[in-house]
Amino acid sequence: MTAQPSIPAGFRQDAQGRLVHENQIKPVDKLRDELVLSLVERARTTSATLAQFKATAFGEIEAFIDLSAQEYGAKRGGKKGNVSLTSFDGRYKIQRAIQESLVFDERLQAARALIDECLQEWTADARPELATLVNDAFRVDTKGEIRTARVLALRRLEIADERWQQAMRAIGEACQVVGSRSYIRVYERVGDTDQYQPISLDIAGV
Structure with a gap:
């Protein structure tokens, strides 16, 4: 890794790598910088939370599938495959989807x-x-x-x-299968119908 150059007190480094004194930076530029850094930090925290949710959800779904299989004395040969789980009252549905790249x-x-x-x-x-x-x-x-x-x-x-x-x-x-991507999709039933709408985990969909 390339060592980051030390920045003298009272200066900031701009996008071109130049050192700029604090007094020469416009207030609006400082506010923009603070806003961007604040949102990036919160985005990283949210991303880590989503990653943890995905890992936990996959682990718990896999454990439940194994438990369900044991009830019938079945042995599972792998973790591949799509699975749909529904709450007892039918209001919520969770799907584990694995999409292979061919x-x-x-x-x-x-x-x-x-x-x-x-x-x-x-x-x-x-x-x-x-x-x-x-x-x-x-x-x-x-x-x-x-x-x-x-x-x-x-x-x-x-x-x-x-x-x-x-x-x-x-x-x-x-x-040839060159890779796969795993998804967790969460749905809520629309009223008393047989239709389900997704509970979005995508920032573009909320």
Whole structure:
């Protein structure tokens, strides 16, 4: 780590690293600085509180799932999976959601080549809707990335051609899990309806 330079008494360092005497700083600039530092400190405290809540919630939910499984003599093989828990009166609901990040390796190109072979033959027999579906699945998003959900959706199509089947196997093998993100979502029922509204834990939603 780079050592921070010592700042002489009566001076402050500005954004360009220059030392500025207190007397040369406008009162409004000092007030702005105080406001920003105060809000940042409170934001750090709030962030730490949310992190602690998430860790505690995940731990307690996991412990409850284990306890519930033991009641039926079941052994759990891992911590993966989404879970929904509802209060006894049905007013509140908590969901644990785990979202995996998927990418495709080079085998996706082999799958696309096999699919193209099929399409070149089939489109001669007027199946343009399938070509549109395939081309849309392989179209990249605004970040230049393949949309995994649409590519994987192709595997649900019932097509017996061996080349298509081989392409679907290649897609399955090309799909790799590169990470996951975990979420806790808390909901409250709207009156006596079967609808739930989220209790926001996102600063943009409160």
